[in-house]
Amino acid sequence: MVKEIESTGLPIVHMCTVVPISLTVGANRIVPTVAIPHPLGNPALSQEDEKELRRKLVRKALMALETEVDGQTVFDQ
Numbered sequence: 774m775v776k777e778i779e780s781t782g783l784p785i786v787h788m789c790t791v792v793p794i795s796l797t798v799g800a801n802r803i804v805p806t807v808a809i810p811h812p813l814g815n816p817a818l819s820q821e822d823e824k825e826l827r828r829k830l831v832r833k834a835l836m837a838l839e840t841e842v843d844g845q846t847v848f849d850q
Contacts (some may be wrong), residue, residue, distance in 0.1 A: 774798065779801060784838055788806050789803060789812070790808055790812050802846055803847045803848060804833050805847065
């Protein structure tokens with residue numbers, strides 16, 4: 774689905790916990806996340822720290838969305 778949406782001209786950021794799968798499906802902008810059961814959070818953190826973690830991931834995704842890429846690019850944490 775990521776490639777199909779990108780083919781219309783809309784950039785997509787694929788946030789994922791398993792980067793090799795994103796590479797296999799052909800996502801161009803990949804942002805690794807935390808863990809399979811909690812991709813955008815970490816329940817072991819305090820509420821304040823988890824909120825900051827989520828903000829960091831969303832900021833990284835927005836930065837990836839604004840970045841011109843030529844092929845698959847992984848935006849490491």
